[in-house]
Amino acid sequence: MNIMNWLENRLMEPLGRLAQNTYLQAIRDAFVIFALPVILTGAIFLIIANPPTSIEWAPIQAWANAVEPIQAQILFPFQLTFGIMAVTVAFGIGYSLGERRDVDSVMAGILSMLAFLMTAFPVEDITKIPFGKILDYLGGQGLFVAIILGILTTEAMRFLIKRGFAFELPAGVPPYVMRTFRVLVPFMVILPTVWILEWIVWANFGITIPQAVLELFSPLVAASNSYPAALGMILLMMVLWGMGIHGMNVVSSVAYPFWMTQLAENAEAVSAGATAHGIVTEPFFHMFAHIGGSGATWGLVIFMLLSRSRQLKEVGKTALIPAIFNINEPVIFGLPIVLNPIMFIPFVLGPAVIVTINYILFATGILPPVIIQPPFTVPIFLGGFIATGGSVLAGLVQVIDAVIAALIYWPFFKRYEKTLIEQEQSAQEG
Structure with missing residues (x-):
């Protein structure tokens, strides 16, 4: 809890103020x-x-x-x-x-x-x-x-x-x-x-x-398109969300100009028949990392729907429709993930893993470049397909990302589920 207190007192408060900055x-x-x-x-x-x-x-x-x-x-x-x-x-x-x-x-x-x-x-x-x-x-x-x-x-x-x-x-x-x-x-x-x-x-x-x-600014644009930048951004987003602060809003308020510059250059390159090199764009996160919402929680919603815990099952029912459209506040605050030491680990680890995989796929040319910014509410598969200008593989990668994140969540979810079931049984017996 000392770490959580340090994050709350030393990191979250200034970042929370940053998110409310008038200019950003x-x-x-x-x-x-x-x-x-x-x-x-x-x-x-x-x-x-x-x-x-x-x-x-x-x-x-x-x-x-x-x-x-x-x-x-x-x-x-x-x-x-x-x-x-x-x-x-x-x-x-x-x-x-x-x-x-x-x-x-x-x-x-x-x-x-x-x-x-x-x-x-x-x-x-x-x-x-x-x-x-x-x-x-x-x-x-x-x-x-x-x-x-x-x-x-x-x-x-x-x-x-x-x-x-x-x-x-x-x-x-x-x-x-x-x-x-x-x-x-x-x-x-x-x-x-x-x-x-x-x-x-x-x-x-x-x-x-x-x-x-x-x-x-060109050195900053180039630096923002690197793997360390992508990993740092997703880790910051998830840590902030884990403390109850909208991580995407905080990071995007600073990074949006860099993301959009990369996206525009990609679109211009593709239209001219040239090679596009931009990887770290807004859809790189919203379409390929925030699957079902921040933290890639699609699989987690399915687990909750099938859970033996009444609390988790009810949260899963509430979260299902929003998850289809990549909205997962019911999961983050209803499970909850916020200030939950057990679920916080996969919430950070899952997106970090799939961002790493996706960066490699884009950098090696296996996936075509992102050239379109769909609304973040576009469902899984369609989002990747549209963002890359019609790549079926990109849509399938979204599905694979969701599966990978679900596998990372599974052992932590089962541990948390066990705790809740024991609490529910104790409440019944009491």
């Missing part, structure tokens, strides 16, 4: 609420343009032959939606942070988006700049600048308005007019400032701000 919450909201629908829509066209030709089936081959002459046209929606991912994130962060900072959220989103757009273009005759030349930096390669500017422009807007740098019109003026004039000064100060900074960088280095920041 705004970043997470920007990806999940604003960017995800755009990405999913574009991903549909990526699947259509790249049928799973590894499946030797006549309808698949006919599909491939039909789309080959018009593949570029089919990929147009994908390239545009993924290509403006950072623009969407910039707006989403401004909007989400604006709501939390009590400023006009729509105007904050628009300001963040315009500020980001100003950094993505070279400071030269804009009419002569091919759109395709800067598309990458409006998408995955511009995410870091979109995040930084989303935060800075919203905070600068709030600062200026709170300090009185805003036009306040008399009562009776229509609200939409009042709304426009209240943010006019922040727009007129912040946008020219960003433009000057972009001009300075372009004039001195011949690159845009997103290009400069991407070069700066």
Whole structure:
């Protein structure tokens, strides 16, 4: 219990505060609420343009032959939606942070988006700049600048308005007019400032701000795609969950930009017929590690349904339907796993093992790269199939992962079940 107390007092409290950080919450909201629908829509066209030709089936081959002459046209929606991912994130962060900072959220989103757009273009005759030349930096390669500017422009807007740098019109003026004039000064100060900074960088280095920041962050992106990073992330997630803190939320709030950069680069590589190298993405965890929910608890739900313990059987009945959609709070808090020394061990060990196996499968090319981020509620097999653009093997690996995790849970579950059965029998006799 000394270890548990140390974790609770020294680790969980600061990490809990981190999960509630205003900026990290705004970043997470920007990806999940604003960017995800755009990405999913574009991903549909990526699947259509790249049928799973590894499946030797006549309808698949006919599909491939039909789309080959018009593949570029089919990929147009994908390239545009993924290509403006950072623009969407910039707006989403401004909007989400604006709501939390009590400023006009729509105007904050628009300001963040315009500020980001100003950094993505070279400071030269804009009419002569091919759109395709800067598309990458409006998408995955511009995410870091979109995040930084989303935060800075919203905070600068709030600062200026709170300090009185805003036009306040008399009562009776229509609200939409009042709304426009209240943010006019922040727009007129912040946008020219960003433009000057972009001009300075372009004039001195011949690159845009997103290009400069991407070069700066590229070692971190590479490091986040390593096995030690993947293992460290999953261990932290599980330890946090074991203490009652939403581990995925804590880790993703920091790691999401790195995951999405890898995912965007994978999708772009596949669409161009090149090799994709990104492994550690959001679906790497949600689709291939959190099977049935965080901790890969699908097998555990089945064990509970078949248990001789009345308590476990009832929890299993409650947890079954949510588990189908990868939601397992009934297991984590109902079994419980939280602060349960017996079940905490397989809860951490199982995901660590399957993350290790999956990393090897992706790194060796046995599994095709993840190119799509399905919603985390997509059931087992379908999630892996969709995430990899139509790999049946990826769906089967999800099932195998669930079996491996179940085998790890089994001896610990039986030990815990025995304890509960003895307690239930004692209660009956008493």
